[in-house]
Amino acid sequence: INSSGNVGIGTASPATRFHIEDTTPELRIKSTNANLGQSDEVSRISIHTSDPTTPTGVGEVFRIKSFSANANGADYSTELVSRAGSGGGESAIRLGQGAVGAISFSTNTSGSATERMRIDSSGNVGIGTASPIARLQVHNSGTGSGDHAYAFFTTGDTGATANDGLTVGVAATQVATVNYREAGDLSLGTSSTERMRIKSDGKVGIGLTN
Numbered sequence: 001i002n003s004s005g006n007v008g009i010g011t012a013s014p015a016t017r018f019h020i021e022d023t024t025p026e027l028r029i030k031s032t033n034a035n036l037g038q039s040d041e042v043s044r045i046s047i048h049t050s051d052p053t054t055p056t057g058v059g060e061v062f063r064i065k066s067f068s069a070n071a072n073g074a075d076y077s078t079e080l081v082s083r084a085g086s087g088g089g090e091s092a093i094r095l096g097q098g099a100v101g102a103i104s105f106s107t108n109t110s111g112s113a114t115e116r117m118r119i120d121s122s123g124n125v126g127i128g129t130a131s132p133i134a135r136l137q138v139h140n141s142g143t144g145s146g147d148h149a150y151a152f153f154t155t156g157d158t159g160a161t162a163n164d165g166l167t168v169g170v171a172a173t174q175v176a177t178v179n180y181r182e183a184g185d186l187s188l189g190t191s192s193t194e195r196m197r198i199k200s201d202g203k204v205g206i207g208l209t210n
Contacts, residue, residue: 039069056083079092089113092113147172153167
C-alpha cells in the first residue's frame with residue numbers, strides 16, 4: 001500500500017486504487033451458495049457514479065451479473081447491463097442463454113431491457129424473434145397496420161431515410177415487397193447474368209436492358 005493509498009499485488013508501484021501484476025493475472029469471484037435455484041444470481045460486479053448531474057443521477061451505471069441455469073439441462077449465463085438515459089432504460093447483452101448457448105441483445109428507453117436480437121448456437125440470427133429458423137430472420141410480432149417486417153439497403157448515393165434505397169420484406173397487409181425507392185432501375189438475374197429489368201417508369205424487359 002503506497003502513500004497515495006493505492007494497493008498493489010505483485011507490484012511495488014501500484015498506479016491505481018487496486019493494481020495486480022502477474023504473468024497471467026486472474027481475479028476470481030466465487031459464490032459459496034451450493035444450493036442455487038433456477039435463474040438465481042451467482043455474483044456481480046457493479047459500477048456506480050456519485051454524480052447527480054448525469055441523466056439518471058447517482059447510482060449504478062453498469063453491471064456484470066452471472067445467473068444459474070434457468071431450466072433443467074441449461075447452463076449458466078452472464079449478463080452485461082448499462083443503464084440508458086433519463087428514462088431509466090437499459091442496454092444489455094446476455095451470454096449463454098439456456099442450453100443452446102445463445103447471445104441476446106436487448107434495449108429499452110424505460111425500465112428493464114427487452115430482447116431485440118439473438119444469435120443462436122447454430123449461428124442463426126433473429127431480429128424480433130428468439131428462435132430464428134434461418135441464417136437471418138426478421139420478425140415483427142405486431143398485427144397493426146404499421147407492423148411491417150422490412151429490411152432497408154442504402155448507400156451514400158441513395159441517402160439513408162425511410163424513403164431511400166431498396167426495401168425488401170413483408171408488409172402488414174401480408175404482401176411481399178421489393179421496392180427500389182430511387183429513380184433508377186431494378187434488375188433480376190441468375191448465374192451472374194441479368195435476366196429481367198424493371199425500368200424506373202414501370203416498363204419491364206426480359207432479355208433486354210432498355
